[in-house]
Amino acid sequence: MREQAWQRVRFPSRRGGRRRAVSAAAALAVGVGVMTTGALAPPAASAAARPDTVRQGLNALVHSDGPPAALASVKDRDGRTRTYTAGVGDVATGSKVPRDGQVRIGSNTKAFTAVVVLQLVGEGKIGLDAPVDTYLPDLVRGEGIDGRHITVRQLLQHTSGLPNYSNHLGDDVRYFEPRELLDIALRHKADFAPGTKWEYSNTNYVLAGLIVQKVTGRPLAVEMDQRVIKRVGLRHTYFPAPGDATIREPHPKGYYRDSAGAPLRDITEIDPSWGWAAGQLISTNSDLNRFYTALLAGRLLPPAQLAQMRTTVPAEKTFGPGARYGLGLVSKPLPLPCGGVYWGHGGSFPGYETRGGATDDGRAANVAVTIQLTDEAARQRVDSVVNTALCG
Numbered sequence: 001m002r003e004q005a006w007q008r009v010r011f012p013s014r015r016g017g018r019r020r021a022v023s024a025a026a027a028l029a030v031g032v033g034v035m036t037t038g039a040l041a042p043p044a045a046s047a048a049a050r051p052d053t054v055r056q057g058l059n060a061l062v063h064s065d066g067p068p069a070a071l072a073s074v075k076d077r078d079g080r081t082r083t084y085t086a087g088v089g090d091v092a093t094g095s096k097v098p099r100d101g102q103v104r105i106g107s108n109t110k111a112f113t114a115v116v117v118l119q120l121v122g123e124g125k126i127g128l129d130a131p132v133d134t135y136l137p138d139l140v141r142g143e144g145i146d147g148r149h150i151t152v153r154q155l156l157q158h159t160s161g162l163p164n165y166s167n168h169l170g171d172d173v174r175y176f177e178p179r180e181l182l183d184i185a186l187r188h189k190a191d192f193a194p195g196t197k198w199e200y201s202n203t204n205y206v207l208a209g210l211i212v213q214k215v216t217g218r219p220l221a222v223e224m225d226q227r228v229i230k231r232v233g234l235r236h237t238y239f240p241a242p243g244d245a246t247i248r249e250p251h252p253k254g255y256y257r258d259s260a261g262a263p264l265r266d267i268t269e270i271d272p273s274w275g276w277a278a279g280q281l282i283s284t285n286s287d288l289n290r291f292y293t294a295l296l297a298g299r300l301l302p303p304a305q306l307a308q309m310r311t312t313v314p315a316e317k318t319f320g321p322g323a324r325y326g327l328g329l330v331s332k333p334l335p336l337p338c339g340g341v342y343w344g345h346g347g348s349f350p351g352y353e354t355r356g357g358a359t360d361d362g363r364a365a366n367v368a369v370t371i372q373l374t375d376e377a378a379r380q381r382v383d384s385v386v387n388t389a390l391c392g
Contacts (some may be wrong), residue, residue: 015248029190038122053392055084057385058367061062062087066378067353068251068264069097069367073285074389075293077362081286085125087370089252091264098250100284102236103368104272105354106347108288109281110205114156114297114328116223117208118305121152125215128308135211144190152211155204155335157313163188164201169274175243176273181206198325200318202278205328209277221278232294245269247282252370254351264371267351279349283358292344292357295329310343319346320383332357332383338391348372355382356389365389 040279058070069087082353085097093276120126132140132147132155140147183334185203192199209220216223221239236249246269255264274281283291294300301309312324312331319325322333331341344357344366353373356366367385 007126013069014283019253049210053088053388054082054365054385057388058084058086059193059360061381061385063369067371067373068255069370070367070385071099071101071103071252071285072365072367072385072389073100073289074392075289075362075364077223077359079362081289083286085243087252089370091253091255092266100236100286100369102247102249102251102282102284103354103370104247104254104347104349105283105288105368106275106279106349106352107202108347108354109275109277109346110285110293110328111345112281112291112328113205113208113212113277114309115300116212116227117152117156118301118309118327119227120212120215121253121308122302122305126152127210131289132207132211136207139210140186140207142189144185144193145186150194153205153308154328155208155211157196157198157325158200158204159198159313159314160201160204161190161192161194161197161199162201162203162207163191164199164203165206166202166274166278173271175241175271176276178206178210178276181274181276181331182210193238194317198313200315202275205278206276228291228300232290232299233285234287234291237281237287237291239281240272242273243271245271247391254349255371256350257371270350275349279347283366285354285366288344288354288356288366289358293362296343296358296360297362320379330357331366334359334391335387338368338387342386353379353382356386359390363390 033254054072054074058072061067061070068091069089072084073081075081083100085099087097089097091096117126121128129151132150136147150160165181165184168184189248212220212223225238253266253268257264298306309327309329312326315323315325315330319330324331329343330345331343334340339360342357342359345356350372352368352370354366354368358364366387367382369382373379
């Protein structure tokens with residue numbers, strides 16, 4: 001089964017406090033109730049005469065036993081933007097979904113981390129094909145694991161063979177230091193020899209973040225904020241501070257369901273530190289559109305480094321048919337007769353799922369739902385709305 005972004009991480013019943021994790025027994029369980037459609041942003045005037053297929057797609061996502069809420073932001077090649085909401089932002093109160101509300105964007109964080117690394121490559125401070133030991137000597141050692149034989153490029157492209165720490169976290173909900181996450185991974189043997197296969201592993205990006213900190217002497221969150229977030233004006237994107245389990249701005253609540261038909265559990269507040277450089281960011285659909293559009297337009301990387309980022313290998317195992325993985329960036333084909341590809345990443349985090357990206361001609365679309373998707377059919381339904389938005 002394809003598991004984009006956070007492979008096999010579920011964290012049922014988790015609810016984080018500002019300074020400590022709350023026990024699973026204290027997690028709020030709520031019934032689904034009747035699902036209704038929230039207010040939608042009006043479509044662009046050019047689309048007023050025909051049915052809005054994105055609106056229809058979001059309504060279909062929240063129908064019946066779907067996620068409580070769905071949000072979307074769509075930008076056409078002329079820069080016109082439409083925002084949408086469907087469902088309810090809080091199933092206990094039935095409140096509306098905040099338009100362009102903040103969500104946890106999971107593995108979209110990897111694209112941000114990769115941009116910072118590649119900026120440092122362009123500045124001559126990191127070598128893309130240099131061994132990890134060049135920057136973190138003697139740190140990466142384990143059964144079949146040797147940082148002298150793993151390159152920075154292999155980290156960013158998931159060809160290192162490093163085991164995925166997030167498969168081994170269990171139910172320990174607390175603040176994690178990045179080194180702790182790496183140590184969890186190094187207790188397990190390598191998945192394969194570096195450079196011989198492709199396998200998605202969050203451990204790669206924890207190491208990439210540690211390299212950024214070692215080279216710059218500053219926290220990853222500071223580098224990301226100054227080099228990416230502020231540079232392209234992402235006003236609703238931030239890296240949560242240690243111990244901050246909240247979401248700052250208006251947002252729909254995020255939920256977890258143990259099984260089909262089971263009560264929804266509110267897990268909006270959760271310590272995100274276990275994601276760190278691989279998945280800790282909070283953002284909005286419109287900010288993600290701005291980020292991926294700016295990236296493809298060359299506003300974040302020099303041409304040489306952007307070309308490296310877009311040099312891909314097959315990644316269908318995790319991201320679906322036709323998907324290819326670059327350096328923190330995924331290309332996915334658009335259906336005919338639209339054709340072509342879009343570039344993004346997608347993210348999965350307890351309580352939220354995001355899908356989308358941008359095309360080279362300036363179109364962009366991102367869709368978020370307020371439950372972490374665990375089955376292929378649900379992912380395909382969200383991907384279909386992205387395709388509709390980009391091809392409409």
